[in-house]
Each structure stands twice: as C-alpha cells, then as structure tokens.
Amino acid sequence: MTTLEKYSFYSLLILIIWLPIPLGSNRDWAWAIAEIWIALQSISLIIAYRGQLPFTLIKHxxxxxxxLALFQLWVLFQTLPLSWGPLSFLSSKSAEIYQLVGAPEGFISLDSRMTLTSFLKGLTYTLLIFNAIFLINSSKRIKQVVLIIVISGTIQAFYAAMMVLLNITESPVFGFSEKGIATGSFVYKNHLANYLMMTLCMGIGLIVTHLHTSPSNSRFVFIKRLLEGVLSRKMYIRLCLIIMVIALVMTRSRMGNTAFFAATTIGGIIALLFYKNKPRALTALVGSVIAIDTIIVGAWFGLEKVKQRLVDTSLGAESRDQVVIWSLDIIRDFPWTGTGMGSFYTVFPMYSQDDIGFYDYAHNDYIQFMVEAGIPATLLLGSIILYSFWRALTVIRTRHSRTMKGIALGCIMSVIGMLIHISVDFNLQPMANAMTFILILFLANATAVLPAIGRLDSQSNEPLHLQSEGPHV
Structure with missing residues (x-):
C-alpha cells in the first residue's frame, strides 16, 4: 500500500463531504469539479499501482x-449522428422531428449537447465505482467511509437547522433567499431531505455494527455494557442521528420524512426476520429511532407542520401529477430509445397541454429515466439496484461479521428510502445525491465480498481473505 494510494483514499473521504456543499453539486461548475476530482483520483491510482491494478477485484x-458501464455506453450512443435509415429504425419519432427542421442527419437524443453532458456525469459515476473497488478494500475502510457519510449528513443537518433556528433570511455564501425551511447547502429542500434520509440510514447501520450479539448473562455485564455504550463512539453517532432527524423534520418534506419512516420500519422488520444472530438491542434501537427521534424530537421541532402539509396535499392543487401523466405520452412515442439523457426540459413543452409553469424535471425519477433513456435502459439500472439490495439482504442472513451485517442493513434501508422518495421527486439528478447513492450500492456489494478483520470483528469466525462471489461464510 503506497502513500499515494492512501492519499487517494483520503481524497475520496473529502469528496464525500464536499459533494453536497456547492449547492448539492447541481450546477455545471460544481459537477465539473467533482468530475475532475474523480478523474485525477483514477490517474493517481494508476500511478500508485504502477499500472498493475489488481483487476481480479473487479470480478466481485x-x-x-x-x-453502469453499459448504461453509459447507451447514453453515448444517443449522442452519435445517424443517417435517416438507422435512425428511423431505432426511433422513428426522432427521425421525424429532425427531418421537420431540415437537419442533414439526426440523433436519438433530441438535445445531444445535454445528453453528452449527462454522459460525462455518468462516466464519473462509473469511475467512482472503479476507484472504490481498489480503495475501499477492507472492513476498516468500509467503516471509515460510512462514518464520513454520517459526518457529512450531520454537518448539513447542523448548518440547515441553525439557519432556521437563527431566522437567517439569506444564505451566507450564494445569497439565496431562506424561508424558514431547512435546505442546508442544497437549493431544494427535498434534495436535503433525501440526502439526510440516506445518511440517517447508514448511521443506523453503523450503530448496529457496535451492538453485542451475545446475552449479558448477569446484571454486572449488562451495566458494564451500558456504561461502555454511553461512553463509546456509538453514543456520538446516536447524537448525530438526532441532529439529522431534527433537520429532516425542518425540511417540511412530506415524502422525505415518509421515506425515512418507511425505510426504518421496513428495514427494522427485515432485520428482525432475517438477521443472523441478531443483537438483542436491535429491536430497541429501531424502536427508539421511530419513537424517540421521529415522534418526540420531530414533534418538538415541527413534525406537526409536516403532517399538516400531508393533510393539505391535494391533487387539484398539485401540478406535478399532471407532469407525470403528460410524460407518459413521451414514453409512448419513445419507448425503446428515449429522448436522450438530460433532454426532459427540452421535450416536455411539446407535450404539455396547459400552462402549468416551467418544469425541467418530471418530479418522478422512474418516469424521467424512462422518458430520457427508454424503458430497457431504465430496467437495466433498476436491476442493478435490486441486485445490490439482494446482496445486502443475503449478507444479513448468512454472514457472521458484525461490521458487514450492520452496514448491509444500513444499505437496505437507504435503498428502500430512495425507491420510495424518487417516486415523487428528482433526487437522482443532483450529483451529491446520485454519487452518495451509487456509493451506497457499492457498499452493499462490498459487504458481501470483503473479509472481516479480527480486530474490528471480534465475534466473526470468517477467514481473513477475499470472499468468493457471493456472501459465503
């Protein structure tokens, strides 16, 4: 392990904290910084390994x-100029539109420049996985990455809560108007809520890694463990979760709060049903998160306002549901190829049937991906998520490692929360949210293949070598 490789790993940890800071990395200059960052990281890894990268790790x-790579190749193909014959075969509607404007040739994408921009972002996501395979190669580093994710969420939560509690009306750096709703360094409250949902879930998983699986057997041992818990890192993480719950409630995000509540509830039930040698305190932990954090702390800091927003929600007053309905017409016309990644804001006005304002996103990532990438490519991405979910579920059912099982549980909760939240918002569009979620999918896979380290997993009986494909014990 060279010094340059260590610095590359530290740069990954810094990147995790940096991503949400510049407006959620949802501006061209902000995501360009992340793209350059990841590219330099890849180059440094090649130099660190002197061109002899351990490619055997990739098979896992x-x-x-x-x-991810196949999806990016498809996005790149959407930007290639095609003659009328092949284009008419692949997407007759795209060929018809380009011919109407007298273009000499056409593209699958109806906005090839934005699709090329999306390809560069997607290439960055793929490189992130590539780098993570070589950098996050031990259970110690997995825990460090998850801890940094929790720290990043806590920083965002503390900043967002302070802005609200101090009644600050203008953000100190970019000068955006603050309206008494927590947004952190994001522009859109639901993006912060989604980010906090993921970091909260990973924080719960991190706490689970510290829970004892063996019974106390005596009052003395029980009291000793209780005192150790109060004085341990576990209590600091617990305080971080409380801060993040406060900020999550302050976002007033209806589905953000609903997604977190559902993720912890469903994830807790899954853990109680499938967790191998489950810690005796697991039930109490899940119950405390739901009861103490969501109900008591939430009620103190404004859960009632979130509930009122849910009650006041009306399909007649919301126009986002109309956007989804009209977007189905786009999917009907471009079912296999899509209109090109990043092209929604260009294409949607052609299908809008009323003046409902400007919509650059569908406010439903399922719909948006089918519109832009087509149904087959969207199913490809969905299969990656479900496969990662299945691997994490297999980990908590079969492995002995407390670290791997706890983090796998956090990944399961994060995936559940994300799948719920993206049904009503565009949370995979900001780079901060997308890269964090992709990193969580990587961690879900890593928990199935990386070995446990005896010093960190004293109760693990697993051999200290890289596991074969699949979470065998």
Missing amino acids: YKYLLCG
Whole structure:
C-alpha cells in the first residue's frame, strides 16, 4: 500500500463531504469539479499501482460495474449522428422531428449537447465505482467511509437547522433567499431531505455494527455494557442521528420524512426476520429511532407542520401529477430509445397541454429515466439496484461479521428510502445525491465480498481473505 494510494483514499473521504456543499453539486461548475476530482483520483491510482491494478477485484463487482458501464455506453450512443435509415429504425419519432427542421442527419437524443453532458456525469459515476473497488478494500475502510457519510449528513443537518433556528433570511455564501425551511447547502429542500434520509440510514447501520450479539448473562455485564455504550463512539453517532432527524423534520418534506419512516420500519422488520444472530438491542434501537427521534424530537421541532402539509396535499392543487401523466405520452412515442439523457426540459413543452409553469424535471425519477433513456435502459439500472439490495439482504442472513451485517442493513434501508422518495421527486439528478447513492450500492456489494478483520470483528469466525462471489461464510 503506497502513500499515494492512501492519499487517494483520503481524497475520496473529502469528496464525500464536499459533494453536497456547492449547492448539492447541481450546477455545471460544481459537477465539473467533482468530475475532475474523480478523474485525477483514477490517474493517481494508476500511478500508485504502477499500472498493475489488481483487476481480479473487479470480478466481485462485475454486475454493478458492467451495468453502469453499459448504461453509459447507451447514453453515448444517443449522442452519435445517424443517417435517416438507422435512425428511423431505432426511433422513428426522432427521425421525424429532425427531418421537420431540415437537419442533414439526426440523433436519438433530441438535445445531444445535454445528453453528452449527462454522459460525462455518468462516466464519473462509473469511475467512482472503479476507484472504490481498489480503495475501499477492507472492513476498516468500509467503516471509515460510512462514518464520513454520517459526518457529512450531520454537518448539513447542523448548518440547515441553525439557519432556521437563527431566522437567517439569506444564505451566507450564494445569497439565496431562506424561508424558514431547512435546505442546508442544497437549493431544494427535498434534495436535503433525501440526502439526510440516506445518511440517517447508514448511521443506523453503523450503530448496529457496535451492538453485542451475545446475552449479558448477569446484571454486572449488562451495566458494564451500558456504561461502555454511553461512553463509546456509538453514543456520538446516536447524537448525530438526532441532529439529522431534527433537520429532516425542518425540511417540511412530506415524502422525505415518509421515506425515512418507511425505510426504518421496513428495514427494522427485515432485520428482525432475517438477521443472523441478531443483537438483542436491535429491536430497541429501531424502536427508539421511530419513537424517540421521529415522534418526540420531530414533534418538538415541527413534525406537526409536516403532517399538516400531508393533510393539505391535494391533487387539484398539485401540478406535478399532471407532469407525470403528460410524460407518459413521451414514453409512448419513445419507448425503446428515449429522448436522450438530460433532454426532459427540452421535450416536455411539446407535450404539455396547459400552462402549468416551467418544469425541467418530471418530479418522478422512474418516469424521467424512462422518458430520457427508454424503458430497457431504465430496467437495466433498476436491476442493478435490486441486485445490490439482494446482496445486502443475503449478507444479513448468512454472514457472521458484525461490521458487514450492520452496514448491509444500513444499505437496505437507504435503498428502500430512495425507491420510495424518487417516486415523487428528482433526487437522482443532483450529483451529491446520485454519487452518495451509487456509493451506497457499492457498499452493499462490498459487504458481501470483503473479509472481516479480527480486530474490528471480534465475534466473526470468517477467514481473513477475499470472499468468493457471493456472501459465503
């Protein structure tokens, strides 16, 4: 392990904290910084290994990496100029539109420049997985990455809560108007809520890694463990979760709060049903998160306002549902190829049937991906997520490692929360949210293949070598 490789790993940790800071990395200059950052990291890894990268590691993540790579190749293909014959065969509607404007040739994408921009972002996501395979190669580093994710969420939560509690009306750096709703360094409250949902879930998983699986057997041992818990890192993480819950409630995000509540509830039930040698305190932990954090702390800091927003929600007053309905017409016309990644804001006005304002996103990532990438490519991405979910579920059912099982549980909760939240918002569009979620998918796969370290997993009986494909014990 060279010094340059260590610095590359530290740069990954810094990147995790940096991503949400510049407006969620949802501006061209902000995501360009992340793209350059990841590219330099890849170059430094090649130099660190002197061109002899351990490619045998890739086979353990082949479905995740190949799935993302295939999707990016499809996005790149959407930007290539095609003659009328091939284009008419692949997408007759795209050929018709380009011919109407007298273009000499056409593209699958109806906005090839934005699709090329999306390809560069997607290439960055793929490189992130590639780098993570070589950098996050031990259970110690997995825990460090998850800890940094939790720290990043806590920083965002503390900043967002302070802005609200101090009644600050203008953000100190970019001068955006603040309206008493927590947004952190994001522009859109739901993006912060989604980010906090993921970091909260990973924080719960991190706490689970510290829970004892053996019974106390005596009052003395019980009291000793209780005191150790109060004085341990576990309590600091617990305080971080409380801060993040406060900020999550302050976002007033209806589905953000609903997604977190559902993720912890469903994830807790899954853990109680499938967790191998489950810690005796697991039930109490899940119950405390739901009861103490969501109900008591939430009620103190404004959960009632979130509930009122849910009650006041009306399909007649919301126009986002109309956007989804009209977007179905786009999917009908471009079912196999899509209109090109990043082209929604260009295409949607052609299908809008009323003046409902400007919509650059569908406010439903399922719909948006089918519109832009087509149904087959969207199913490809969905299969990657479900495969990662299945691997994490297999980990908590079969492995002995407390570290791997706890983090796998956090990944399961994060995936559940994300799948719920993206049904009503565009949370995979900001780079901060997308890269964090992709990193969580990587961690879900890593928990299935990386070995446990005896010093960190004293109760693990697993051998200290890289596991073969699949979470065998």
